[in-house]
Structures are given as structure tokens and as C-alpha cells.
Amino acid sequence: MRARSGRQRRYTARSSPHFHKKHDSLVEFRTYHGEAEVDAAAEYDLGVYGTGPMVQVRRSDVLVVGSGGAGVMAAVEAANAGASVTILSKEPLGYGDTRISLGVMSTSPDTSTGDSEEQFAEDMIRGGEGLNDPTLVRILVSEALEATATFETFGHVFDRDHDGRLKRHTVPPGGHRASRAIGSPAAGISMGHAMRSAAARADLDVLEETVCFELLVQDGEAVGATAVHMPSGEPIALLAKSTIIAAGGAGSLYYPHTDCMPSVTGDSYGLALGAGCELVDMEQVQYLPFGITHPPSLLGAPCGEPVVAGPFGKLLNNKGELVLENIMPMTRAQVARSIVEEIGRGGATEHGGLLLDLRPNLASPQGEFFVRTLKKAGAPILSVVRRAYGRKAADLEEPWDVLPSAHYNMGGIKTDEWCRSSVPALYACGQAQGGVMGGNRLGSTSLTEIFVFGKRAGRTAAREARSREYAEEKLARGPLEKLQALRGARGTHRPIHLKRALQRLMWERVGPLREAAGLEDALEEISSIEEQSRDLQISEIRRCNAEVADALELPHMLATARAIAISAIGRTESRGAHVRSDFPDRNDAGPVKNMVVRMRDGECSLRPVVTSG
Amino acid sequence: MNRKISIRRYDPETDSEPRWDEYTVPSGDRTTVLEALAHIYENLDPTLAFGSGCRFGSCGLCAVELNGQPRMACSARLKDGMKIAPLAGMPVLRDLVIDRAAFFDGLRKLRIFISEQSQSGEPQILRVPKLHARLAACIECLACNSTCPSYDFAKDPLAGPYLLVKLAQLHLDPRDTTDRREQAQDLGLSQCAECRSCYCIRGLDIRRDVLGLLMGEES
Numbered sequence: 001m002r003a004r005s006g007r008q009r010r011y012t013a014r015s016s017p018h019f020h021k022k023h024d025s026l027v028e029f030r031t032y033h034g035e036a037e038v039d040a041a042a043e044y045d046l047g048v049y050g051t052g053p054m055v056q057v058r059r060s061d062v063l064v065v066g067s068g069g070a071g072v073m074a075a076v077e078a079a080n081a082g083a084s085v086t087i088l089s090k091e092p093l094g095y096g097d098t099r100i101s102l103g104v105m106s107t108s109p110d111t112s113t114g115d116s117e118e119q120f121a122e123d124m125i126r127g128g129e130g131l132n133d134p135t136l137v138r139i140l141v142s143e144a145l146e147a148t149a150t151f152e153t154f155g156h157v158f159d160r161d162h163d164g165r166l167k168r169h170t171v172p173p174g175g176h177r178a179s180r181a182i183g184s185p186a187a188g189i190s191m192g193h194a195m196r197s198a199a200a201r202a203d204l205d206v207l208e209e210t211v212c213f214e215l216l217v218q219d220g221e222a223v224g225a226t227a228v229h230m231p232s233g234e235p236i237a238l239l240a241k242s243t244i245i246a247a248g249g250a251g252s253l254y255y256p257h258t259d260c261m262p263s264v265t266g267d268s269y270g271l272a273l274g275a276g277c278e279l280v281d282m283e284q285v286q287y288l289p290f291g292i293t294h295p296p297s298l299l300g301a302p303c304g305e306p307v308v309a310g311p312f313g314k315l316l317n318n319k320g321e322l323v324l325e326n327i328m329p330m331t332r333a334q335v336a337r338s339i340v341e342e343i344g345r346g347g348a349t350e351h352g353g354l355l356l357d358l359r360p361n362l363a364s365p366q367g368e369f370f371v372r373t374l375k376k377a378g379a380p381i382l383s384v385v386r387r388a389y390g391r392k393a394a395d396l397e398e399p400w401d402v403l404p405s406a407h408y409n410m411g412g413i414k415t416d417e418w419c420r421s422s423v424p425a426l427y428a429c430g431q432a433q434g435g436v437m438g439g440n441r442l443g444s445t446s447l448t449e450i451f452v453f454g455k456r457a458g459r460t461a462a463r464e465a466r467s468r469e470y471a472e473e474k475l476a477r478g479p480l481e482k483l484q485a486l487r488g489a490r491g492t493h494r495p496i497h498l499k500r501a502l503q504r505l506m507w508e509r510v511g512p513l514r515e516a517a518g519l520e521d522a523l524e525e526i527s528s529i530e531e532q533s534r535d536l537q538i539s540e541i542r543r544c545n546a547e548v549a550d551a552l553e554l555p556h557m558l559a560t561a562r563a564i565a566i567s568a569i570g571r572t573e574s575r576g577a578h579v580r581s582d583f584p585d586r587n588d589a590g591p592v593k594n595m596v597v598r599m600r601d602g603e604c605s606l607r608p609v610v611t612s613g
Numbered sequence: 614m615n616r617k618i619s620i621r622r623y624d625p626e627t628d629s630e631p632r633w634d635e636y637t638v639p640s641g642d643r644t645t646v647l648e649a650l651a652h653i654y655e656n657l658d659p660t661l662a663f664g665s666g667c668r669f670g671s672c673g674l675c676a677v678e679l680n681g682q683p684r685m686a687c688s689a690r691l692k693d694g695m696k697i698a699p700l701a702g703m704p705v706l707r708d709l710v711i712d713r714a715a716f717f718d719g720l721r722k723l724r725i726f727i728s729e730q731s732q733s734g735e736p737q738i739l740r741v742p743k744l745h746a747r748l749a750a751c752i753e754c755l756a757c758n759s760t761c762p763s764y765d766f767a768k769d770p771l772a773g774p775y776l777l778v779k780l781a782q783l784h785l786d787p788r789d790t791t792d793r794r795e796q797a798q799d800l801g802l803s804q805c806a807e808c809r810s811c812y813c814i815r816g817l818d819i820r821r822d823v824l825g826l827l828m829g830e831e832s
Contacts, residue, residue: 091666091674092713100671107736146734153730155786157741164738185746189671193749193779200720201729208714231706231714261667295643297687301669384669387688496655543626543707544662546654 055480056236057473060086060205061465062458063224063240065212065271066247068096069447070430072195073151073454074244074461079202083462086205086238088227090247090263093199093208097248097260097431098450099192102302102380103184105158105447106176108145110168115178117141124445125613127175127331128410128438129576130592131281134613135417136436140445140452147451148182154198156191159183171373173443174306175331181444187380191447210236211552212267214479215243215275215426216471222275222426223471226479230549233542235483237476241468242425242461245271245413246454249431250285250560254406254511255503259288259302268432269563270556272413273599278422280434280594282411282560283567283578286441287512289335291405293351298388300405304356304381305443306330310370312360315339316399317347323354333440333577336404340512343403344581353403358396371396404512408446410437410577411567414596419457422598425468429457435594439576486551487542491535495550498529502557505529510565515582519569526565530558562604567595570606616640616691618649620661621698624707631705633696634658640691647675647686650697650709662708673752676700676814677709683756685814700759704766711755715770723771723796725779727788741785744822748782750815751775757819760812763804772800774811774819781823797827 062078064071067089075087089095109115120141125132148166152158159182161167172179184190199206209230216224216239224239247267251260269279290304309315309327315338317323324338339354349355361367374396375382386394393400412434419427430450437445509522533554538547573587574580593608615637623631636657638649650663666674668687675686678698686697703711720726730737758764758773765772777797784793805824813819 093717095666095672095674100667100669145736149734149736150732152736152739153727153732155727155788157739157745157786158736160739160741164740166736184749186750187671189752190746190749192753193751193782196717196720197726200717201724201726206717208717231712256668259667259669261672262665295641297643297645297648298669380671387670494659496659500655539660541624541660541662541707543624544710546662547659 056234057239057476058086058205058236059239059470060084061240062086062242062244062461063238064088064244064246065225066096066245066268066430066432067093067195067199068246068248068430069098069191069195069450070432070454070457071244071246072199073451074246074429074458075204076154076198076202077455077458078462079204081459081462083465084205086207086240087199088210088212088238089206089208090211090267091209091261093206094192094195095261097251097264098195098447099188100261101188101191101447103186103188103191103447104169104173104181104444105148105184106144106180106444107148107166107168107182107448109178109180113178115180119177120180123176124442125438127440127442129440129586130438130613131284131576131594131611132438132613133435139417139456140436140448143452144180144448147448147455150455151194151451154194156194157185159185169377171307171370174329174335175440175442183377207236211549212247212271213483213552215271216475216479217275217423218471218475220276221424223475225271226476226483228483228548228552230544233487233545233548235480237473237480239470239473241465241470242427244427244429244457244461245432246428246430246457247271247432249409250557251406251408253503253506253557253561253564256296256299257291257403257507257511258300258406259291260406265553265557266560267553267556268428269412270559272421272426272428272432273559273563273604275423275426276598276600277426278414278596278598279563280411280414280596281439281567282409282434282563282597283571283595284410284439284576285406285564286332286408286410286577287336287404288407289332289339289404290356290400290402292384292388293349293353293401293403295388298384301384301388302381302405302407303385303400303402304378305332306335307443308374308378308381309356310358310361310367310374312364312367313356313358314360316355316357317342318349319347321347323347331440331442336512336577337579339402339404340579344513349401351401353401355399356402357399359399362396408441410434410439410441411564417456418460419453420460425464427457427461429453439578486536486538486548487545488540489536489538491537493532493535494537495533495547495554498533498554499550499557502526502529502561506561506564510561510568512579514568514578514580516569519565522565523562523569526558526561533558559599563597566604566606567597570595570608614640616649616693616695618691618695618697620653620709621696622708623705625705638691644691645687646677646679646684646689646691646695646697649691650686662706662710664710671752673754676754676756678759683754683759683812683814685754700755702759702764702766703755713755715766716775719771719776723776723780724791725776725783727783727786728790730788739787741787744826745782745785747822748778748785748817750817751778752815754814756814757811760810762808762810763801774823776800777802777827778817778819778823781826784826794827794829802827
């Protein structure tokens with residue numbers, strides 16, 4: 001056992017006599033491990049549940065919220081640095097967007113082909129249209145190889161050539177001048193296996209299927225969080241000396257127009273805003289240009305980024321007229337923009353999209369080479385196309401109906417190079433973090449981001465935890481009381497209905513094509529949904545109550561939606577993934593600005609700042 | 614058109630035994646079971662609990678039993694009279710949601726990980742058999758465990774094909790130092806020799822590529 005500062009009591013749910021006496025039916029937490037201290041009976045401490053249920057209080061040097069690639073990497077690094085670590089996972093551990101990704105990651109540039117770190121960084125900043133924080137970009141590029149190696153120590157094996165060396169793809173994703181991308185067997189699922197294995201190997205306190213509610217803040221410093229363990233329905237208080245937000249992006253704000261996990265509901269940004277943290281460029285939402293339009297069960301499913309068009313693929317409108325060609329080297333933002341602008345001009349098919357015609361690739365040797373590559377490296381994409389549109393479409397003999405689909409948030413928590421946010425003791429890594437990708441993320445770079453910055457966040461949080469003390473548990477009383485009141489609430493609105501209303505609004509008004517009036521309307525509507533969210537109707541069921549989960553996600557979604565809308569109103573130009581029909585041009589006259597938002601007393605404020613690039 | 618389906622409902626906290634509830638769901642030709650479950654939750658019955666994830670067949674979270682067969686709810690088409698139940702043999706948290714917590718614990722107990730590697734900052738030269746990559750396709754839906762005739766969660770939640778897939782993959786990993794074949798024997802591998810009951814939603818040939826490999830058979 002490690003020596004630790006702070007309280008030495010170490011209870012478990014099983015060993016605490018109070019726990020059994022007062023609360024026989026509680027599902028046991030079977031996944032507590034590692035060095036975190038668990039107080040099962042905190043009734044006396046919180047003083048509000050004289051007759052009600054008791055609340056678990058857990059203490060750990062480092063609390064990690066989120067268990068995708070960024071969260072697991074941060075947790076493992078922090079544990080390796082000697083910290084006690086608790087990691088929260090909304091789903092089973094590791095079941096985030098990393099696990100359903102294509103598993104294609106940028107590693108270091110291959111210098112033998114003339115590629116260089118400088119060129120890679122230039123590509124990212126050019127693709128990001130100047131909004132990137134160049135310091136963070138340089139870190140990503142220079143630490144990509146080390147992050148690749150570290151992730152393989154988790155048990156992963158990236159695709160290899162005959163000599164057992166990393167095998168880079170032959171064709172780079174759009175916006176890259178050279179290929180730095182390496183694939184994974186069976187796509188992201190193999191990364192999920194490695195993440196779960198590494199988390200099992202490390203000394204972590206793991207809380208699966210636990211939804212984070214709010215961060216605890218004392219004198220402006222992050223000191224932990226409150227959460228609900230869904231299988232039991234029990235609230236939990238988590239006290240920590242350092243807190244890392246690694247809960248991914250907000251793709252579900254646009255459901256069903258998204259290829260993200262439904263659990264990705266902007267928790268990173270909602271938690272951060274609630275703690276007083278600054279976010280940057282939240283208006284920059286990446287829509288993967290090619291998403292499936294029908295049937296409804298597959299709406300939003302990913303069928304590719306620009307490279308999938310190949311050298312000769314064309315985008316056509318409902319009259320068969322050419323909308324875009326030479327798609328392959330373009331960025332996702334550029335291609336998505338062409339599609340939504342043409343749809344705005346009335347060019348949509350009966351299914352609401354445009355036609356991506358890949359047949360011209362079958363007619364030339366260069367195109368044929370590409371098709372062979374696509375059939376290998378793009379197998380998961382073609383399998384989605386086969387399910388939606390049939391075999392001929394998957395063989396590229398028929399055009400695909402395509403519509404952009406929310407995929408990734410470039411914006412996020414503003415951090416320094418060590419993943420420190422503007423709130424002391426609060427760190428962010430992965431998609432939660434902003435500034436790395438600017439106005440457009442190049443394909444294959446997000447998996448690099450999660451490991452490079454996951455490592456940095458974990459190490460920094462562990463080191464800086466040593467000089468901090470735990471806050472007192474009574475700080476959790478307020479949020480725990482709110483959590484206690486959720487179940488059985490007898491108000492008017494079902495949380496799922498408010499979620500669906502917000503998602504429709506975001507796609508229609510704050511989606512891939514925006515204008516001032518729509519954005520202003522959206523802000524009002526967000527406020528109205530927020531008002532309704534104070535009057536919820538939730539069943540009394542304790543175990544796996546989806547309405548409770550919806551009610552916990554809704555505030556994060558609303559806060560994120562507001563941050564995106566306010567930043568989108570503030571950016572009176574079209575840049576990166578942010579397209580304004582009323583300001584169609586990029587403003588290259590003045591200095592490039594980042595949109596910085598923060599929330600105070602429920603009010604979101606915007607502060608444009610000149611970029612550091 | 615409307616389709617009538619039955620769903621097995623059970624809350625171990627309040628119900629003495631499971632019951633079947635009937636629902637009528639509007640649907641088209643290509644409506645999936647997952648869409649029907651979402652429709653019920655959103656419009657008919659706020660208390661329904663079911664697993665769901667990526668919607669596109671990649672995550673394994675929505676596996677259920679449809680008319681007695683394990684299927685992914687997101688990929689299966691809804692049919693009239695369908696009976697939807699949680700995966701057989703799995704502990705039910707509520708309704709269609711199974712308790713997966715034992716499986717993360719299982720990774721620790723069986724040391725389903727390679728040993729700590731030295732951190733050189735450079736990826737190793739690494740050669741793994743093609744089968745290693747094929748086994749990576751497991752989406753952990755647990756259909757294999759639920760169709761294994763000798764699997765008994767109450768007796769040993771870890772002794773099923775699901776973790777044998779992982780042992781087989783580690784057996785093929787040059788970085789792994791544990792005897793995975795011996796572990797597999799301890800989990801009851803010998804019972805698998807004459808049995809081909811375990812079903813893989815992803816189409817892995819578990820008998821040949823996992824059990825055969827761990828038994829030392831030539832493939």
C-alpha cells in the first residue's frame with residue numbers, strides 16, 4: 001500500500017456495517033479497486049440523509065472523467081506517476097468514440113519520403129484555417145511517435161509491414177500532404193480492447209456506467225465531482241486533488257445527424273463551464289462530409305471523409321449536375337460546406353443529401369489503384385454503405401446519397417501546453433480540449449491528440465496533486481441533494497423530449513449552415529428548453545433509470561449548445577467548419593481571432609481574442 | 614404498418630419474476646429492433662430499460678435475444694410477434710440491460726493484458742499472425758457466453774468463450790508472457806472439444822480460431 005496524505009480510513013461498501021444495516025438492496029459496487037479511499041457511510045458527514053440513503057464518498061489524488069483513449073491514457077499515466085486514481089466511465093470502461101472510430105491514427109511523419117514535423121504542423125494549421133494554438137500543434141506532431149509507442153504498450157498492435165515496422169497508409173486523408181496515418185486491426189474496436197486491458201493492468205479505481213453531474217469547486221479550484229452510478233441509481237461524491245476532464249465531444253447534440261456514441265453529450269464542456277472554465281472556438285463543429293441519409297436507422301452513419309472520393313469521385317445534385325470534383329485533397333470542412341450550400345440552393349435528393357459518384361474511379365489505372373486501397377483500408381465504411389444502399393453501391397457501381405454528419409468538436413476547454421485549464425486543479429485532454437485542431441481537424445489526428453495530451457494531462461495532474469489537500473465532503477451536499485430529488489420528480493416534461501427538441505434545434509439552426517437570425521432564435525429556444533428542464537417528470541425506478549441519465553445529460557447539452565451558439569454569433573465570418581450564409585467569406589483583413597466563452601451566474605459571455613499563431 | 618412485439622420486463626429490486634409486456638409499434642420495412650425500443654421509451658413507456666450505443670453495429674452494447682437468438686438490436690429488422698429478451702444466461706440489471714461489471718473484473722483476475730513493457734519512445738518491431746488481427750474484431754457483445762451450454766454466470770462469470778477469445782489473442786502476442794493455454798484449461802476448455810454451440814455475431818469461427826488454437830489443434 002502506498003503512503004498517502006489525508007485521511008487513512010479505508011472502507012468498502014461491503015465492509016461497512018452501516019451500509020448493510022441501512023441499505024440492504026443497494027447493488028454492490030463490484031469495480032472498486034486500486035488505492036482510492038471509499039467511505040460508504042458518509043451520512044454523518046453530509047448530515048442531510050438522517051433517514052434516507054447514504055452516499056459513497058471516494059477520495060483519490062486524481063479523478064478522471066471519461067474513459068475513451070484520452071481518459072484511459074491520462075488515468076494510466078497518473079497511476080504510473082504514483083497517484084491514486086479514480087476513473088469515471090459513462091458506459092462500460094473504454095466504450096467511447098475511440099472504440100467505434102476507424103482506428104486510423106497519425107503517427108510521426110516518415111522522413112524518408114521527405115515529410116517532416118514542420119510540414120505536418122503546417123498542414124494542421126492550414127487545415128485549421130489559422131485558429132489552432134501552434135504550441136499545441138507542435139506538441140502533437142513531435143510527440144506523436146512516443147504516443148504511438150506508449151499506446152502499443154497497452155497491448156495494441158498497429159498495422160505492420162512484412163518487416164514488423166509500422167505501415168503507413170498509401171493515401172493520406174484530406175488536407176495531409178503526406179501520409180502519417182497507421183491503421184488498426186478491425187478498426188477502433190481493437191483500441192478498445194487495449195484500453196480496457198491497460199486500465200485493468202494499472203492500479204485504478206474504476207467506476208463504470210457512472211454519469212458525472214457537476215464538478216465540485218472550492219475557492220475557484222476544482223476539488224472533485226458528484227455522479228450517479230446508473231446500475232444502482234446511487235449518487236456518489238468524489239473528492240480529488242486534481243480533476244481531469246476527458247469526456248469527449250458533443251456529437252449527440254446533433255442526433256440523429258451524428259456518427260458519435262449517444263453518450264457523447266457535451267459533458268466535457270458542460271462540466272467545465274459549470275466550474276467557471278474558459279472554452280475556445282466552440283462554434284467549430286466538424287461535420288464529416290459523407291454520412292448516410294437513409295434508412296432512418298442508419299441516418300448519420302459515417303461513410304467517409306474527402307479521401308474516400310478518390311482521385312475522380314464527383315458530387316452531384318438532384319439534377320445530376322456537378323457540384324464538386326477534385327475532392328480527395330480537400331479538408332472535411334471544405335467538402336461539407338459545398339454539400340450544405342448546394343442543399344441550401346435546392347439541390348438535395350429526395351433523401352436530403354447529394355450524390356457521391358465514385359464510378360469515374362473505376363475507369364483509370366490511378367482510380368483503380370485507389371479503389372483497391374479503399375476496399376482494404378475502408379472496409380468498415382463499405383460495410384455501412386452495403387447495409388444502407390446495397391451491394392452495388394458498396395462496389396462503387398452506384399452513387400451514394402450523402403449528407404454531413406456531426407463527428408467531432410474542434411472547440412473545447414482552453415488549456416496550456418500541460419493541459420491545465422483556466423481553473424486551478426482542472427485539466428482537459430482529448431476532444432474535451434480546444435485549440436489543437438483550430439477550425440478543422442485533419443483525418444487521423446484525433447487519435448494522436450488523445451494519447452499525446454492524455455499522457456501530458458495524467459502526468460501533470462499527478463505531479464501537481466502532491467501539493468494539494470482534499471476538500472471537505474460537506475461541499476458535495478448541495479449537488480447530492482439535487483441528485484436525490486431527480487428520481488420520482490413529478491413535473492411536466494420528460495427529459496428525453498427536451499433532449500430531442502434541443503437536438504432538432506441544433507441541427508436546423510446551429511448546424512453546418514448558419515445565419516444570424518437562426519442563431520438568435522436558437523439562443524432563445526435554448527433558454528426556453530432550459531426553463532422547461534427545471535420542471536421534469538422522472539419515474540421512481542432506481543436501477544438503470546434512463547430518464548435519470550437523460551436528466552443528467554440535459555444540462556451539459558444545454559450549456560454546450562449555448563456556448564456553440566454564442567460563439568457562432570460572435571464569429572461574423574465563415575472560417576473552418578463554421579459557415580455563415582450571411583457572412584460567406586473569411587475575414588482576412590484583420591487579425592485572426594479565437595472565440596473564448598465562459599459562464600458566470602448562468603450567463604454565458606464571449607470574449608474574442610487575437611490568436612497566438 | 615403497426616407491429617406487435619413482446620418484451621421481457623424484470624426489475625430484480627421489485628419483481629419476483631420476469632413478465633412479458635406487449636407493445637404496438639409503428640414501423641416500416643426497414644425498421645430495426647433498436648428503433649422500436651427507442652420509440653417505446655420515448656413515446657409509450659418511460660420505464661423500459663435497454664442497452665444501446667453506436668446504432669451502426671460497431672459497439673456491441675445493444676445485443677439482445679430475438680425469438681431466442683442473440684442479435685444486435687441495431688441491425689435486426691423488427692418483425693411482427695417478435696419476442697425480445699435479454700441475452701440468456703446473463704445477470705439482468707433491469708429489463709434488457711445486463712450487468713457487465715464482472716467482465717472488467719475478469720480482465721484483472723485473469724490478467725488479460727500483456728506485461729508492462731519498457732518505454733523506449735519508439736514502437737517495437739512487431740510481427741503478429743493474421744489471426745491476431747481477426748480476433749480483434751470481437752465487439753464484446755457477449756452472445757458467445759449466452760449461447761454456451763456449460764456457461765453458468767452464478768458459478769463462474771469468467772468461464773465462457775468471451776474471455777477465451779481474449780486468451781487466444783494474447784497467446785498469439787509475442788509480448789505476452791503468461792501461459793494462456795493453461796489458463797484456458799483452468800476455465801474448462803476441455804468441455805469445448807465436441808461442442809460447437811457458441812455463436813459469434815461478428816462471424817468469428819470460435820471453435821477453430823479460439824478453442825482449437827487454445828487446445829493446440831492444427832488449423
